Amino acid sequence: MKVALPVPIYPAYDYVLPNDIAVPPKGARVRVPFGQRQLTGVCLGESDSEPAAGIQYKAIMSVLDDTCVWPEAIWNLVQWAADYYQHPLGDALMHALPVLLRHGEADNYQTTRQYELTTEGAALQPDDLKRAPQQQRLLAALKQAPLLSRDIRAGEYASSALRALQDKGWVRQQEVTAKPTLDWQLNLGEQPLQLNQEQAIAVATIAAASKPQPYLLQGVTGSGKTEVYLQCMTEVLRKGGQVLVLVPEIGLTPQTLQRFQQRFSVPVVMLHSGLTDRERLDAWLDARCGAAAIVIGTRSAIFTPFAKLGLIILDEEHDNSYKQQDGFRYNARDLAVKRGHHEAVPVLLGTATPSLETLANAKAGRYGWLTLENRAGGAKAVRHQVLDIKQLPLKAGLSEPLLKLMGKELEQGNQVLLFLNRRGFAAALICHECGWLAQCPRCDAYFTVHQSLGQLQCHHCGTQQRIPRQCNDCGSTQLMGRGVGTEQLEQVLQQEFPDHSVLRIDRDSTRRKGELAKQLQAATENKHSLLVGTQMLAKGHHFPDVTLVALLDVDGALYSSDFRSAERLGQLYTQVAGRAGRASKQGTVVLQTHHPEHELIQDLVNNGYHDFALTTLTEREQTQLPPFSHMTLFRAEATEREAAVAALEAIGALFPEHPDLMVLGPLPAVMERKAGKFRYQLIVQCAQRGLRQQVLKHVVPQIAGLSITRKVRWSLDVDPQDFT
Template sequence: MPNSENINVTPQNIIYRVRVAVPVFLYDCFDYKVSAEQYAQADVGMRVAVSFGRQKLVAIITEKLAIDTPIDPRFQLKSVTEFLDDRAILNDKVLSLLTWAAHYYQFPIGEVMQTALPILLRQGKPYNLLARIWKVLDLNAEDKVKRSEKQQEAYKILKLHPQGTQENILNLSGIETATLKALEKKEIIICDLEPQNFKPEPVSLAQMPLTANEDQKKAIQTILKAQKKYQAFLLDGLTGSGKTEVYLQVMQEILKQGKQVLVLVPEIGLTPQTVSRFQSRFHCNIALLHSGLNDTKRLQAWQHSETGKASIILGTRSAIFTPMPHLGLIILDEEHDLSFKQQDGFRYHARDVALYRAHLENCPIILGSATPSIDSYFLAQQGKLTRLELNQRAGTAIMPKMHVIDLKISKKTAGLSEQLISEIGKRLEKKEQVLIFLNRRGYAPVLICESCGWQANCPHCDAHFTLHLKPYSHLHCHHCGTINRLPDACPACNQNTLKPIGMGTAKVEEALNELFPKYPVVRVDRDSISRVGSWQKIYDQIQKSEPTILLGTQMLAKGHHFPYVTLVAILDIDAGLLSVDFRATERTAQLIVQVAGRSGRGEKKGDVYLQTLRPDHPLLNILLDKNYRAFAKQTLADRKIAEMPPYRYAVLLRCESKSQDENQTFLTEMTQQLRLNSEENLIDIWGPIPAPMERKAGRYQAHVVLLSHDRAKMHFYIRQWWQYVLQQKPSQMKLTIDVDPQELS
């Protein structure tokens, strides 16, 4: 290699170039050559097509380099292949947010940039797409739709919005495109393509606000004092205390100013009821952003957000990266929910990213929950969040009464105690609704041979197969996805003595149908909610004041309003009390309180029955004798003594290969390097140790947990060390880094 002093840098070497973030697993940005005309056209935040190796990729311009910067003539730059946009589609604040997130979560900037783009834009498709808008043409067409409930419902909703409604919003409200086309054929409604030159819509009220109680008034007034500046609020309200009404009244003032509001919810299942609340209250454009939309509709919603046409942006986790030119408020509902943490790839936490975005946008942010995370309580203690309490249920509703059933002494039928069966029957006879919670889908978690003790275990994981009977009888591993047929006899002893042990939602559904044949049983889990709109249909059924048994998993626990449910039964939470994960008791407490909160939200008082083998567990005693806030206070005290998060900052390194010995050897060498190259006693290194599920999908997993009181210094050393680790990694080994991990699995 020639000496650097001999490099001939002359004016002829000067070229125009741009620096771009390429969607590959590399931590650098790359320079590409452009012409003088292209340089003038280029803007930071635009998409360009570039050749990278043998691939043609869509990249984002992150920097325009000064034209008088010389370049080493030994290196030949490739040229940008094509400019895909005529303007920046990611604004400066979003680019700053993405850059910060890539840096903080130790993930390649090019991959992180892709998170902010809809799939069609990642693929290099044109930006401009027109959305379909449906409007009422005939305002007196009730007789024309009286034979179809679907058409009646669609017509009713469209009449509420004379300016028209986007097709994707109607779809998410349970109205199918086929129904809209049927109405169009009858010349009752018409479809228009909206104009591309968007102008902000004036936002007006479709419905007057409810009368706020004293707690709600105080919260609303406190938040509104922070308009046009950054301040983070923790809205800590009991279940049913009217957090949504606080959101709506704060939103009303922000929307009046022509600002946009971003509302994040943890699950797609929460969007229909939330959209309904927003549509009932405001006349404005609402953009929906979540994985349930097809690619075209997601791009249209993203465009409405990016151009400012949408006043309210409602989405799940990744919507936090959506460009919004007039962002005035961020709301994170159910802020404690684990769904806000991305569990693979780019492992960001939407709550923490949202706090940083509010800081960048200089706007207020509300984190709302009936069971705030322990991390958020800690931030409130530090003064980084302003805590606002809602201590009474809205309207005339009162908190439900808790009852504990000791399964050690109770007689059971299919996991249901006799006492619980009796109480369910009483409620149904009174024409009330019952909710039964079991966080285990399928028919039974274990299939065992009564003759020899053989168990149906997944051959690829340290886990049992779950028995499913629908759509056909099969064994399913919920960890790696392996599906096997159900054996006719025991593979070990060939006896016909296979027996399902334990219970899943499908088995409990079967038992409930036998016990209460006169009443409908509605099961809500991942197996029953598979088609777009299916959750909306179930939700509509629940809203009818008819005796019904609701049975489901966590999907039923998250913020839903079921006004006719007066009895909630929690069948099995003991696993959460015995987990090795230090956050497990926090998750279990949140789950108990959230599920219990579905009871007694209407005019009738509610009851909660909790079945357990551990009625003397300290967690249950605190929750039953006091409340969740007392539990959170005790948990913070326990974690302070143990020096666990949030009192120390954590980073989790996951290692996966075909050999546990290989994992252990590699991680031992790497952690030794970290000890040698960081300040003494700065980072506490735990491990390497096998993961709680040591073998998954045929590969072995090991962990290293890094803890420190000084987050900034720890991140500084880990950033350098992580690059070294990736360079040393064997090709067949998979490594992931998880900053602020929420699970140790």
Template structure:
């Protein structure tokens, strides 16, 4: 009889996605008890090389799975979760994303986790709850309106309420701490309550107009199955009201709604609309939250406690047990495409997620992307049009001003100055748009024509006067002090050329000294809460001039703006990027759409040296859809995306010769092995060849067959990464949205 002690012991193994830049998952051993407890989708702490890393279990291997004798298995260091924190559908979505965007699976998995969970912190984070200590403290807070508001809300919740809920109600943590210092309230740490909150209406819905009702009915017919809709509505046509009607029906079924917006700046007004309509738990997910608040919001979504999840791009990967509807507002916006690292597009991921979840998805925009129109043409998406502005508001009229012949002051035409004066005299608001921050884009010597150029990039320095006078490269971040005289000829006069928002602000203050000018750009809104204060000010009925960059173009509702002035759009008309006309048209229509959304009719004045440009004349006729249809025809004739699928290889090193040599070698291999199914453009120098001291090159791959394109890229790309010199950086961008 054989000796049982010689029988091989079973090896319990799991496959783990580890956050390293490798395309494989890795096997680890664990004890029988750990194997029994481990769940696919849970976190484990593992040793990888010299590091301890947090990975995700993607598979529990059967005991008879062969072991590769070349590798010595390591045991896991710790099982971090008793239950899976990523459900099977989200794991499928993440696996698909890693394969489609050709990015390491472990890195992709990490993108679905809040920062604290990536750091091996425990799942059960205690929640900060604020409780009232003094119910008769009115006399202690007579001076601060914020503290009075916080006190009133705390009084409504004698048993305490979470800090997240208070923050969503507009009460800042600093205000609560100020009350705590006066011993009016106190913060306690308590175990989180993940039980769902019932959904009730806080406000009766508005009666939809015929276009809105048709759109609402179309979505609700299929609310329990997958279907993609493009909500193509003019600016101010009431797209949000359509969302709210559909959301109400979905929420009544006990389902969750995921709403994505392109930028943090849109979340205050969006959450305000949701809170005024629904009494329910709303989870907010964006990069402006600190780590603990982001984890708590993520947990509220992942456990089903939150009924509405409002977030930016990365929220598309949030686990949601009862997902019933996905909404992507401003679906055309470039912010939905990640431009570094894992270069996914939230719009395309949202379509695939809705398919997995078997629920409808709505892409909304006044200026839909050409790609979305193509999906409608292919029958993959249904278009729902909203052709009239909500209420009594009318579409603004666009007027072109020829800068070649116009009289100007400070770069602003006299005609435009006169129009601004008329609006301000009527106590109305004016929006002045210039998509260029700083004081001036060029600093030049009037004597020898020397220009202040960045030493590290093929770009000029931008002149800034705040917080002190300096030169700033907006591409690599280099900052220099402004020279007192010309470095080339010692001439004393250096002249700023062109306009940035800071310079226009000075000009407007000089032209309209009795009216407040509010500047909105990345420089003026860098402080936490600054944008919210500006937004609140705009909502008051008082004359002012609002000046800013494309931050102002993204779906904001400014009811008192009746005049929009676009100072310079010509650079977008001259770009070589195939998507530049589309981006320019969208920007013009979106900015123009901020005018006349209230009771008074709006007008738009656009300054240009090319007022006869076909794109501008089409938009003056108020027809973005006509422009889009023409663009689709042109792209089809030229066989450009979306009529061919594309991938962009970006290469950077200390030598352009090295870039060209390396890319050319690998392009040749692909040409020989891809059965002529892939067309290769390049390699060529990038539009900005030198950036941050390194040289950049591009290579574009195009094919009519998406599956074959991805098939040939997969191994070819991983070989490139393996063979590249250590000093070289490579990136692969599937379905690129920019070629810069």
């Protein structure tokens, strides 16, 4: 029997089947010995070749499934993805399973805890718990229906509130075996909003399509894309179909869950890395058997099986988070389109700033193209202002004109959002006397100063050390931070505006579970006048009282070596600007820059992202860069520079000469040394996707036979999005 194993080796392994074990079906999990370990693998069927003479084959230990663990659609999708991204099939198949199934657990529900109101608890009214809002919220939910442990976590109800209600005798718990409800019916918890003409056309176009296809829903920020999602979902749910909604990051999942639960009284589950292994398996099972009407998840949820999938939605389709950057390097956006084609369901790609790949497909007619050019409701278009900060004094990156604008908005009771994509207190620690800079010993990077923790941290390899009191070179105590991070900006804002509270949202301030959702809720409710954050604040959040948004330092992206940097800056600027003036108040976005004359800035401010993107797409076509050519990136890292270079040179020599194929490199990565390893890259560029696949199928199997590649860690990335 051929068995695919979760190891970084491309061929499947041959095992013999003992007489006392029934023949497993293709796609069933099996337990096999592998070296000194026991692994869970996937049966691929009987071997095509006869056993070689003189070789002792190991035997399959047990068969874990009676049938293929995936529906046929997912089985075919994973096989296609492993082939397209040139990844070992066994590892790809295991990536498409919940963790517990990878470890050999049974694919069924287990006993869990259920919480319900006692007689005394049922007699309570929400107003009886006015002084305990968390308990009040949980009580209201339990009055609707009993909650399982996973429901408590999914709704992010405080564990202290649950314990308090139990201690008072108002809530009891019992052990139950989850039984999925398969006969759910669509009920609307709120009435749909009145659509404007553009929204109505978008919904009608998708509903009336004779043949399902991908659609690009391109709408300016605040144009009501979510309402289009909801009304498209209504038709699918009314017919008993299921909906898969993908979001780029965990931070958007609770917000999306709450919005959908307000509209639809149907079973909704989440799938992301913040859940426990059991919660993820239960949600996966709910989707597979049809008990879940809506599944909201991050990129790995694209492999979730469904009983009756009717619609796939990708929110913020341009976001780079949909691309897996290590291991199985797939792109969930592209797999969603492929899955929609295989299962004949529409795929809705929503964004205000479409990726150039998606825009090119829409422009060529391969995708439907729906546009929302006006903000929904009474929201007005945002005003744009560019501040030239050359020769201006700055306080933690804030210019005097910007401080005055902030003061005016705060006096009127509005909120101000400041975007700075650099966490920590300062970007580096410098000696004022000799110029020494605290550098990470393992990377070509400087330590970031985290003053609140009293630490220097490397944001690339994770190395930490205490902030020194003296310079390592001259012994001076005149050490100071260089550059500005969100932590320093927060302190300066508290000094400049002492009557207004400041909320900082970045990876450091949201480490604890549930903290991000809590802070976003506080920002939405205008509990803090000043919001400071990194890219976590730029993605799809709705802050109705934010009227001024300022980007403090994005000049570095204007002169990046990455050909995608202009596209990314355009998306970032537009997304951050979209947080302003989303309700009835006029919004203003301010861009501080040392280069106000730069053509990219002028194009974005004066013409908007759409015009900028079409111009950039034309430039890409003229220079034959993606999406008008197709790239593969080989990476190699080693403790010695020469070994990494030699490995890539050997790989490059395997490629044949062809007029439509170009091999560039080896080239050092943007950060050549990281975590003690030297990193180099080899870029293979093809004019046609089919040619690239043929060449890779010929070359990749030969790489394992190169002795030099055993001295390095190498990987390949098909359609790379990140060259750092």
